[in-house]
Amino acid sequence: MDILVLQILNSLFYASVLFLLAAGLSLIFGVMGIINMAHGSLYALGAYVTAWVITFAATAVHPAVLFLLLPAGALVVTAAGVVIEPVLLRPLYKRPEEYQLLITFGLLLVLEDVMRFVWGGTPLSASPLMDALGIVHVGEFVYPTYNLLVIAIGVFAALGVWAFVYRTRFGVMLRATSQDRRMASALGMNVGRVYVQAFGLGCFMAGLGGAIVVPSQAAVLGMGVEVLVLAFVVVVIGGLGSLEGALVGALIVSFVRTGVIQFYEELELAVLYLIAAAVLLVRPTGLFGRPQ
Amino acid sequence: MHDARVVAARILVLVPAGAWVLLAPAALSPYLLIIWCYALIFSIACLGLNLVFGTTGLLSLGHAAYFGAGAYAGAFLYRFADIHSFEVYFLVGILTSTLLAAGIGFLCVRATKIHFAILTLAFGQIFHSLFIDGAIFRLFGPLGWALYLVGEGSMYIPRLTILGIEFEPEEFIPAFYYVIVFAFCASVFLLWRINHSPFGKALRAIRDNQTRAVYIGIPVRQYRWYAFTISGVFLGLAGALYGQLDRQITPEQLDWLFSAELVLATVLGGTRDFIGPVLGAFVFIGLDEIAGRWAIGHNIMMGLLLMLVVFVFPRGLAGTLDLVPGIRKVGLLMKRKWL
Amino acid sequence: MLEVTQINTFRGPAHILHGLTLSVNEQEVVCLVGRNGAGKTTTIDSIMGLLPLRSGQIVFHGENITGLAAHMRARRGMGYAPEDCGIFPELTVEENLMISRWLANASGRVKEAAFTGSDAQERAFSVFPEVRTLTHREGLHLSGGQKKMVAIARAMTLSPSLLLLDEAFEGLAPAVVTRFIDAVIKIKEMGISILMAESNLANASRIADRLYAIDRGEIIFHGDPKEALKNEEVMKALRG
Ligand SMILES: Nc1ncnc2c1ncn2[C@@H]1O[C@H](COP(=O)(O)OP(=O)(O)O)[C@@H](O)[C@H]1O
Ligand SMILES: [Mg+2]
Numbered sequence: 001m002d003i004l005v006l007q008i009l010n011s012l013f014y015a016s017v018l019f020l021l022a023a024g025l026s027l028i029f030g031v032m033g034i035i036n037m038a039h040g041s042l043y044a045l046g047a048y049v050t051a052w053v054i055t056f057a058a059t060a061v062h063p064a065v066l067f068l069l070l071p072a073g074a075l076v077v078t079a080a081g082v083v084i085e086p087v088l089l090r091p092l093y094k095r096p097e098e099y100q101l102l103i104t105f106g107l108l109l110v111l112e113d114v115m116r117f118v119w120g121g122t123p124l125s126a127s128p129l130m131d132a133l134g135i136v137h138v139g140e141f142v143y144p145t146y147n148l149l150v151i152a153i154g155v156f157a158a159l160g161v162w163a164f165v166y167r168t169r170f171g172v173m174l175r176a177t178s179q180d181r182r183m184a185s186a187l188g189m190n191v192g193r194v195y196v197q198a199f200g201l202g203c204f205m206a207g208l209g210g211a212i213v214v215p216s217q218a219a220v221l222g223m224g225v226e227v228l229v230l231a232f233v234v235v236v237i238g239g240l241g242s243l244e245g246a247l248v249g250a251l252i253v254s255f256v257r258t259g260v261i262q263f264y265e266e267l268e269l270a271v272l273y274l275i276a277a278a279v280l281l282v283r284p285t286g287l288f289g290r291p292q
Numbered sequence: 293m294h295d296a297r298v299v300a301a302r303i304l305v306l307v308p309a310g311a312w313v314l315l316a317p318a319a320l321s322p323y324l325l326i327i328w329c330y331a332l333i334f335s336i337a338c339l340g341l342n343l344v345f346g347t348t349g350l351l352s353l354g355h356a357a358y359f360g361a362g363a364y365a366g367a368f369l370y371r372f373a374d375i376h377s378f379e380v381y382f383l384v385g386i387l388t389s390t391l392l393a394a395g396i397g398f399l400c401v402r403a404t405k406i407h408f409a410i411l412t413l414a415f416g417q418i419f420h421s422l423f424i425d426g427a428i429f430r431l432f433g434p435l436g437w438a439l440y441l442v443g444e445g446s447m448y449i450p451r452l453t454i455l456g457i458e459f460e461p462e463e464f465i466p467a468f469y470y471v472i473v474f475a476f477c478a479s480v481f482l483l484w485r486i487n488h489s490p491f492g493k494a495l496r497a498i499r500d501n502q503t504r505a506v507y508i509g510i511p512v513r514q515y516r517w518y519a520f521t522i523s524g525v526f527l528g529l530a531g532a533l534y535g536q537l538d539r540q541i542t543p544e545q546l547d548w549l550f551s552a553e554l555v556l557a558t559v560l561g562g563t564r565d566f567i568g569p570v571l572g573a574f575v576f577i578g579l580d581e582i583a584g585r586w587a588i589g590h591n592i593m594m595g596l597l598l599m600l601v602v603f604v605f606p607r608g609l610a611g612t613l614d615l616v617p618g619i620r621k622v623g624l625l626m627k628r629k630w631l
Numbered sequence: 632m633l634e635v636t637q638i639n640t641f642r643g644p645a646h647i648l649h650g651l652t653l654s655v656n657e658q659e660v661v662c663l664v665g666r667n668g669a670g671k672t673t674t675i676d677s678i679m680g681l682l683p684l685r686s687g688q689i690v691f692h693g694e695n696i697t698g699l700a701a702h703m704r705a706r707r708g709m710g711y712a713p714e715d716c717g718i719f720p721e722l723t724v725e726e727n728l729m730i731s732r733w734l735a736n737a738s739g740r741v742k743e744a745a746f747t748g749s750d751a752q753e754r755a756f757s758v759f760p761e762v763r764t765l766t767h768r769e770g771l772h773l774s775g776g777q778k779k780m781v782a783i784a785r786a787m788t789l790s791p792s793l794l795l796l797d798e799a800f801e802g803l804a805p806a807v808v809t810r811f812i813d814a815v816i817k818i819k820e821m822g823i824s825i826l827m828a829e830s831n832l833a834n835a836s837r838i839a840d841r842l843y844a845i846d847r848g849e850i851i852f853h854g855d856p857k858e859a860l861k862n863e864e865v866m867k868a869l870r871g
Contacts, residue, residue: 035406091603097406098351102559103602105552109595117589169733172726176719183717186679187789188705188734229417229548236410266430269421277414281399284407290721 002139007258009138013147013216015254016154017209021227022234023161023246024205030241031178031198033097034089037104039206040228041111042080046073046210047219048119054126054215063132070129070211077207078200085199090192108225116221125218150212157205158247165243174198178241233276239289248287301625313473317466326537327581329469332476333533335573338558339483340526345555346563347487348519349499350401351409353551354416355527357396360546361389362528363535364423367447371439372432378452378471378536385532386525392419393524394517401516404502413548420546446542449535465537472533479526480570486522487566495519556594560601562608571609632657632824633678633793638687640677640848647673648848650687655793660815660825662835662856665845666869671828672714674845675797678826679711680704692792706738710791712782714798714828718770724781725766728752731788738789751790754821758814759784775802779811787818794818796827800834812838832869836860844868 025039036042050073054066088107092100133145165171177184177194185191210219234253238245253272260271279286312319316328341355365388366381375381396415403411422428429440439447451464459467486492498505498512505512535541544550553576561572579597583590605612613619633655640648647670655661665671676682678689680701689697696704705711719727732748756763759780765773773781779799786794799815800808815838819825829835835842836856844852844859846868852859859865 035410088599095606098559099602099606101351101406101409102555102598105556106595106598106602109591109598113589113591113595116591172722172730176722176726176730179719179721180717182681182701183713183719184730185701186681186705186711186713186717187730187785188702188738189730190700190702225549229413232410232413236414240406266422266425266427269425270418270427273414273418273421277399277411277418280407280411280414281402284403 002141005138006141006143007262009143009147009151011251011254011258012151012154014257015250016150016157017213018227018230018234018253019154019247019250020157020205020209020212021231022238022250023157023243024202024209025231026235026238026241026243026246027161027165027205028199028202029235031174032089032093032195034100034104035097035240036202037101037228038084038107038111039104039202039231040224040226041108041115042077042203042206042224043210043227044115044219044224045080045111046077046207047214047223048115048124048210049073049076049207050211051124051126051214051219052119054128055124058128063128066129066132070126070215071208073211073214074204074207077210078204081200081203082196084203085196086192089199090195108228112221112224115224119219121221123218123220124214126215127218129215144216146215150216153208153212157208161205161243170197230272233272236276236286237279239283239286241290242286242288245286245288298625301622305622305626317469322465325465325469327577329465329472329537330534331574331577332472333530333537334554334557334577335570336476336479336533337527337530337554338561338569338573339479340523340530341554342558342563342569343483343486343495343519343523343526344516345558346568347492347499348495348516350404350516350520351555352400352412352520353409353548353555354396354400354412354414354419355523355554356546356548356550357416357419358389358393358524358527359531359534359550359554360419360423360541360543361392362386362531363449363541363545364447365389366532367449367535367541368432370449370452371447372435376450376453377456378454381449381452381536382529382532385535386528389528389531390521390525393527394521397517397520397524401513401520413551416546416548416551420543420548423546424543444543446540448540450539452536468536472537475529475533479529483526484566491515491518553594556598560597560608562610562612564607565610565614568608568610571613575609632692633826634688634690635674635678636688636690638677638689639685640673640682641685642673642682646685646848648677651845651848651850653843653850653853655824655826657824658819658822659840660819660827660838662839662842663826663828663845664830664832664835664842664859664869665828666830669845670848671830671845672797673848675711675713675795675826675828679709679795705734705789705791708738708790708792710786710789710794710823712779712786712794712796712799714801716778716782718773718778718781718785720769720771722770723766724762724768724770724773727770727781727785728755728762728766728788731785735788735790746790748788748790752784752788755784755787758787758817776804776807779803783814783818787823792823794823794825796825798828798830800829800831808834832859832866 021039021043025036028034028036050070053069053072057066057069084107088103092103130144130146133149135142136145165174173189173194177189177191181191230253234249235246237252238249256275257268257272260268317325320328337359341352344350344352362385366385369375369381369384400408400411400415423445426440426445429436451459451461454467454471494510494515497510498515502512531545557572557576558569560576561570562568579593580590583593601608614623635651635653637650637652638648639646639650651674663671663674673682677684680699684697688695691707696707732752735748735751762780762784765777765781783796783799800811803811815825836859839856842854842856842859843850844865851868852862852865
């Protein structure tokens with residue numbers, strides 16, 4: 001029984017991080033029709049920056065202050081996104097989508113090496129945050145309190161993004177732009193600015209995902225590429241461009257993964273990809289995707 | 293009828309190229325010969341990929357699976373059936389990859405554009421994860437599992453006998469080189485014929501305007517499937533050669549990053565010209581080698597190169613060279629009908 | 632208020648508009664009449680800034696707006712209702728109008744007139760009261776005629792000085808067309824000028840103060856609608 005609770009918590013922890021990543025990916029696709037292959041690397045960048053800042057500050061400041069530094073990674077990644085969209089992506093919106101995929105793949109390669117140069121091969125962690133919060137007891141087991149915070153951030157992010165997109169002025173403009181870019185500009189919306197903001201928001205979510213994961217799992221080279229493919233699985237199951245889909249997809253992937261690991265570890269990834277492939281074949285636009 | 297210029301152009305291009313290809317084992321150090329072999333193999337893979345990508349207009353991010361299958365199939369055969377013949381290894385590899393491509397392709401061609409890319413990626417990763425997590429090895433009982441634990445999913449492939457001849461270790465690569473050259477020439481010839489057949493024209497029609505292709509009676513999905521399967525043949529062929537050359541095959545060759553490298557090299561060379569993927573593969577392998585040797589950021593270089601190609605040379609190397617008048621002329625003369 | 636001079640527009644490699652010139656004055660309904668494929672939509676979209684000009688000039692309220700992006704033109708007082716209506720399918724009608732209300736407050740005209748987006752929306756409702764009952768529907772679930780109304784109401788909510796209407800009567804039953812014609816006259820009486828693309832000369836001549844006939848991207852006639860009806864050449868070109 002306790003072990004079940006633990007498994008559920010683990011799944012929710014994982015789902016929180018995946019949701020942040022996949023929702024950003026989906027948001028960017030929904031608004032500008034681009035699959036950002038570098039999304040996982042931006043997540044990794046968020047993790048590295050946060051871990052780096054926290055490692056630096058850990059000796060100097062009080063742990064409570066360290067928590068304020070947690071979003072550092074997310075902010076750096078947002079700043080990167082705000083530069084990337086106008087410089088790299090904007091010239092390509094009119095070109096076939098292969099080119100958009102290729103350019104973000106190029107960005108992935110560059111980012112991977114930049115992280116290799118700056119942080120080298122040694123894993124970097126922000127464990128002081130994890131330690132500061134201690135543990136909670138779940139029956140006879142213990143569970144890091146920090147992970148509960150991550151779950152809370154995940155829930156909060158899901159609600160926040162939902163409210164942002166469906167309940168704010170910017171959200172209405174965002175949805176309008178994603179549905180009909182031409183008409184949006186003919187009504188007086190500065191579509192270019194909406195694009196930068198949407199891309200920045202997507203990057204912020206990826207960076208935040210990396211930032212909140214790094215106190216409990218060290219940042220390592222290749223983490224971005226690994227998580228990218230999982231984020232693909234999530235958005236494919238949920239439907240590209242759909243926020244509800246990102247949430248449901250993240251939950252499905254996390255729980256299935258936890259379940260499969262119990263029974264047949266070797267098939268963990270295979271089962272996830274298989275689900276994604278099956279969904280794509282039966283419902284090409286995913287569970288919540290807009291029909292084409 | 294040939295006019296003199298056609299003959300002259302062919303002599304100008306083919307004689308030096310032929311001489312170089314035949315004499316390479318004597319001219320190159322053993323190390324460089326292996327790199328050159330690898331470039332030839334890689335270009336077969338890129339040419340095969342381009343039948344789906346450039347010609348049919350479908351971006352696949354899962355072609356590594358067929359490349360890897362071409363080597364893994366023979367590797368298992370050697371391990372569990374103790375077969376030492378290169379011919380058997382080779383044919384089993386091609387057959388396996390073809391069947392795999394036919395099966396996966398059948399499902400993938402239901403989608404297009406971004407969904408096709410993701411679907412091929414997902415299937416490719418299924419295959420990758422079966423190897424890297426060991427599920428496939430489990431099927432072969434305790435011995436298979438032990439093999440997985442030792443190699444972490446990679447497999448050793450010995451020097452096999454070629455046409456029944458067992459070569460000494462130092463003789464093996466120069467001899468195997470000619471096998472690769474033969475396979476390369478055969479692949480170029482076959483793919484050229486496919487590209488210039490009515491079927492190839494139909495594929496380009498599908499790429500350029502699917503609606504119109506349907507309208508003029510092309511069975512679009514079926515032809516896409518054929519193209520996918522045929523490209524699986526060449527990927528398997530390249531993979532089998534690679535496995536024997538490197539004497540091992542690892543899950544790295546199954547990963548989507550390898551698929552993406554194939555795409556990258558193809559785009560670098562130019563997807564719209566038949567010879568583009570070959571040029572791209574050569575340059576890609578060359579740059580890869582330089583980057584590896586100087587310990588420069590390998591990925592940064594590839595990433596920046598990709599951006600350069602996308603922004604400045606969208607037609608790739610072949611398309612850009614084609615703008616140089618002299619080269620264009622020779623190229624046109626080369627493209628004339630052979631007989 | 633609007634002067635379009637010698638514009639040339641391409642769609643891809645195809646040269647569609649050949650040195651087209653037209654103008655719209657204050658408080659005027661101008662119709663651009665031509666058969667399908669004549670270049671009406673291309674003209675409207677060029678004026679709105681949705682298609683780039685190869686050459687020529689567009690002046691709006693005395694300002695050269697030739698190089699301006701579409702959203703800047705909208706903010707200077709151009710309202711646009713395209714042929715396909717362009718209703719955001721997954722937004723409710725209320726949200727569709729909301730966007731216009733917000734953006735109206737950013738446009739120059741509203742600032743001058745101490746006039747808000749909501750006032751503009753009220754004026755739109757006074758022309759099309761039906762829209763008021765549709766506010767909770769998603770764009771996707773509107774009928775063709777409802778879309779046309781919402782599109783015009785949304786453009787009016789921007790508080791424009793010039794409305795660009797592309798085939799506003801297309802697909803409407805004759806009785807409904809009459810209803811729309813009354814609406815257009817009402818809008819004009821509010822001080823808004825209108826440039827309409829229309830393929831039906833009879834409809835156009837019922838409301839137009841002035842009329843341009845377009846064929847193959849060139850203006851072939853300009854003047855009073857009644858004269859157009861009498862002009863053999865125009866009638867032939869419009870019939871095809
Ligand atoms: N995307 C396009 N590419 C090339 N030509 C186009 C395109 N869209 C329309 N055209 C051509 O432009 C011409 C004018 O079209 P349009 O302005 O839509 O005419 P109208 O609105 O008067 O029916 C037509 O001959 C049409 O074939
Ligand atoms: Mg039209």
